[in-house]
Each structure stands twice: as C-alpha cells, then as structure tokens.
Amino acid sequence: MEEVWKDINLASLNDHSTRPSSSSSSSSSAAAFIFQDFLARPFTINTTTNSDPPPSPSPSPSPLSPAPPQSLTALSLGCHHRPINRNHHHHPHHNPFGHHPHPAAPSPPSTTKLPYSSSPLFDTLPSSSSLPCFATTNRFPETSSDPAPTLDRRNKRMIKNRESAARSRARKQAYTSELQLKVDHLLEENARLKRQQQKLCEAAVLNHQQKKKSALYRTFTAPF
Amino acid sequence: MSSSSSRARASSLSLGHNDPLVLGRVIGDVLDPFTSSVNMRVVYGNNIQEVINCCELRPSQIINKPRVEVGGHDLRTFYTLIMVDPDAPSPCNPSEREYLHWLVINIPETTEANFGEEIVPYESPRPTAGIHRIVFVLFRQTGRQSVHGPGWRQNFNTRDFAEFYNLGLPVSALYFICKR
Numbered sequence: 001m002e003e004v005w006k007d008i009n010l011a012s013l014n015d016h017s018t019r020p021s022s023s024s025s026s027s028s029s030a031a032a033f034i035f036q037d038f039l040a041r042p043f044t045i046n047t048t049t050n051s052d053p054p055p056s057p058s059p060s061p062s063p064l065s066p067a068p069p070q071s072l073t074a075l076s077l078g079c080h081h082r083p084i085n086r087n088h089h090h091h092p093h094h095n096p097f098g099h100h101p102h103p104a105a106p107s108p109p110s111t112t113k114l115p116y117s118s119s120p121l122f123d124t125l126p127s128s129s130s131l132p133c134f135a136t137t138n139r140f141p142e143t144s145s146d147p148a149p150t151l152d153r154r155n156k157r158m159i160k161n162r163e164s165a166a167r168s169r170a171r172k173q174a175y176t177s178e179l180q181l182k183v184d185h186l187l188e189e190n191a192r193l194k195r196q197q198q199k200l201c202e203a204a205v206l207n208h209q210q211k212k213k214s215a216l217y218r219t220f221t222a223p224f
Numbered sequence: 225m226s227s228s229s230s231r232a233r234a235s236s237l238s239l240g241h242n243d244p245l246v247l248g249r250v251i252g253d254v255l256d257p258f259t260s261s262v263n264m265r266v267v268y269g270n271n272i273q274e275v276i277n278c279c280e281l282r283p284s285q286i287i288n289k290p291r292v293e294v295g296g297h298d299l300r301t302f303y304t305l306i307m308v309d310p311d312a313p314s315p316c317n318p319s320e321r322e323y324l325h326w327l328v329i330n331i332p333e334t335t336e337a338n339f340g341e342e343i344v345p346y347e348s349p350r351p352t353a354g355i356h357r358i359v360f361v362l363f364r365q366t367g368r369q370s371v372h373g374p375g376w377r378q379n380f381n382t383r384d385f386a387e388f389y390n391l392g393l394p395v396s397a398l399y400f401i402c403k404r
Contacts, residue, residue, distance in 0.1 A: 174245075174277060177243070178277040
C-alpha cells in the first residue's frame with residue numbers, strides 16, 4: 001500500500017498543475033481539498049522526503065497510519081504554514097516530526113486532515129472572540145482554485161453558526177435559571193405575605209371585638 | 225446568585241455557576257465577578273415591563289428611558305448607572321463593544337435614576353443584526369463625583385471606566401435581550 005501512495009505522490013509531483021483525484025484519499029470533499037492543498041504547496045521541495053522510504057509511524061499518532069508519506073508532508077506543512085519547511089528537507093527523514101512544534105490544536109490528526117473538524121471544541125465556546133484563532137482559514141493563501149473560496153466561506157459560516165448556536169443555548173440556560181430564581185423568591189414572598197395577612201386579620205378581628213364592648217350606648221339620662 | 229430585580233431584602237449573594245449573569249456571559253464580556261449588594265429594579269413602559277435577566281424586549285418597548293430604582297436606606301450614598309450593549313453592531317462581530325447607551329451618576333440611594341446627573345443621555349437600543357444583550361450596571365460611588373463622559377458611545381469599556389473613577393466592583397447588574 002505504501003507503494004501505491006508513493007506512486008500517487010510521484011504522479012502528483014510530475015503533474016503538479018493538475019489535481020489528481022486519486023490523491024484525494026479521504027472520502028469527504030473537504031478533506032480531499034486539504035490533501036490536495038498539502039500536495040500542491042511544496043511539490044518541488046518534497047522530492048527528497050517523498051523519495052525516501054517512509055519512516056516508522058511510531059513517532060506519529062496512529063490515525064495517520066493509513067497514509068504515512070502523505071501525513072509526513074501534511075504534518076510538516078500543516079503545522080507551520082510558513083516556508084520554514086524547506087530548511088528541514090535536507091535533514092534526515094525523521095526530523096520533521098521532531099522539529100515542527102505541535103500547534104495548540106486539539107490533536108495532530110485533526111490538524112492534518114481537517115483544520116475545522118474540531119467541532120466539540122467549538123460547541124462549548126459561547127464567545128466569538130476565542131474562536132478565530134483556531135478557525136483561521138488563511139492557512140493556504142496561495143491556493144486560488146475554485147473549491148477554496150467556497151469552502152472557506154462555508155467553513156466561516158459553519159463556525160458562525162456554531163457560535164450562534166452556543167450563544168442561543170447559553171441564553172436559554174440563563175433565562176431558565178433566572179426564572180427559577182424568581183419563582184423561588186416569589187413563592188417565599190407569597191408565603192410571607194400570607195402569614196402577614198393572617199396576623200393582620202386576626203388582629204383586626206380582636207380589635208373589632210374589643211371595640212364592640214366599648215362602643216357608645218344611648219341612655220336616657222339627661223342633665224335636666 | 226446575583227439578584228438584582230425587585231427583592232424584598234438587600235441580598236448579599238455571591239455568584240454561582242448557575243447565575244444568569246454568568247450563563248449569559250455578561251460576567252466575562254463586560255463585568256468581573258461580583259457580589260450583589262443593592263437592589264436595582266428596572267422598569268420600562270410606565271411600570272408595565274419589569275426587566276428580569278435575559279428577558280426579551282422589543283425595540284418599541286424600550287424607546288423611552290426606563291425607571292431605575294435603587295434600593296437601600298441611606299440617602300447619602302451615591303450610585304453610578306451604566307447601560308451598555310456588548311454585542312454592537314452584531315454578536316458575531318462585536319467591533320463596537322461596548323456601545324454606551326446611558327450614563328447617569330450621583331444617584332442617591334433609595335431614589336431613581338431621574339434624581340441623578342445624566343452624563344450621557346439615554347439612547348434607545350436599535351439592533352440591526354443578531355440578538356443583543358443590553359446590560360445595566362450599578363456602581364457605588366465613594367462620594368459625590370464629577371465625571372467626564374466619553375466623546376463617543378462606541379467601544380466604551382465599563383471595567384476601565386470603573387477603575388478610572390474608583391468605583392470598584394459593581395453592586396448590581398441586570399440585562400435583557402433585544403433583537404430587530
């Protein structure tokens with residue numbers, strides 16, 4: 001299988017202007033776009049890495065095992081989106097794994113395959129300000145093919161939608177919580193007022209009874 | 225729990241994770257965590273619509289300034305009221321956070337905002353996009369104060385303002401939501 005991958009890589013190297021559909025190894029089109037992008041960028045520099053035998057996948061996380069050579073390039077590209085990669089290619093093969101720092105993304109596999117797939121992370125973030133640093137779509141500014149802007153827009157919309165959904169959930173929770181507090185308070189007040197009213201009622205009844213005893217009565221005595 | 229609508233007793237309750245102000249991210253986006261110590265009651269529409277946290281009001285209901293009652297007992301204590309929109313111009317892009325709608329100072333305890341000094345006049349919120357939170361914050365002043373209002377309403381910062389005028393942490397806060 002690795003030979004198949006090598007062949008595909010070489011094919012893409014020879015024909016870097018077109019996008020071989022065979023290189024889109026993953027099923028989803030978004031992932032395919034990312035892989036195409038990975039392949040497209042340093043096709044000239046990666047001859048050394050691609051022609052070398054792939055390293056043992058032990059330094060890399062296991063989900064990358066289906067495509068080690070591609071993941072090599074993917075990792076070395078995806079994590080840096082700067083041309084520092086080019087300096088690494090003279091080093092022995094295993095170095096790109098050691099050199100490139102893992103970004104603060106959730107896990108390396110997701111950075112290679114789908115930068116925007118860290119959805120569980122987004123769901124919990126209600127504020128919009130913290131998201132853009134994860135969700136930046138400017139990783140591959142050079143690609144100007146048709147799929148790129150549409151997917152960028154779609155991704156942006158998806159992120160915005162997630163943020164908005166998170167805000168909506170937060171609002172719902174906040175309102176429910178407020179209503180519960182209000183209900184508790186009002187029940188308490190109601191009970192207190194009822195007790196107060198009861199006392200006043202009793203006091204009024206007593207008062208009335210006392211007044212009846214000391215009320216004025218007509219008598220027949222007169223001064224004259 | 226930060227209680228700030230009409231409660232019979234002045235409550236000194238601290239915030240829990242269930243507090244509406246925390247859940248609605250008002251604590252965080254606008255304010256730091258605080259303990260409510262004064263009752264504040266905000267009523268729109270001539271005593272018709274009392275504001276509770278996260279209730280929804282339509283723009284037509286909030287055209288005129290509300291009545292803001294400050295609880296307590298001591299007429300010699302003064303308060304500052306700030307009303308801001310942290311979601312201007314839209315919640316997904318709050319570039320104007322916070323938009324200052326109203327700023328009143330020197331409100332005596334037990335009275336209403338009418339009795340204070342209006343530094344920035346009331347401007348009715350009119351959201352164009354999204355669902356906005358509109359926050360009322362009450363600060364206790366150390367004494368009667370003189371304050372210079374900002375020259376513009378956009379990008380007001382309640383925290384900085386409170387620090388600059390030595391207002392400390394809020395003593396009460398309340399918010400509602402509004403959309404077009």
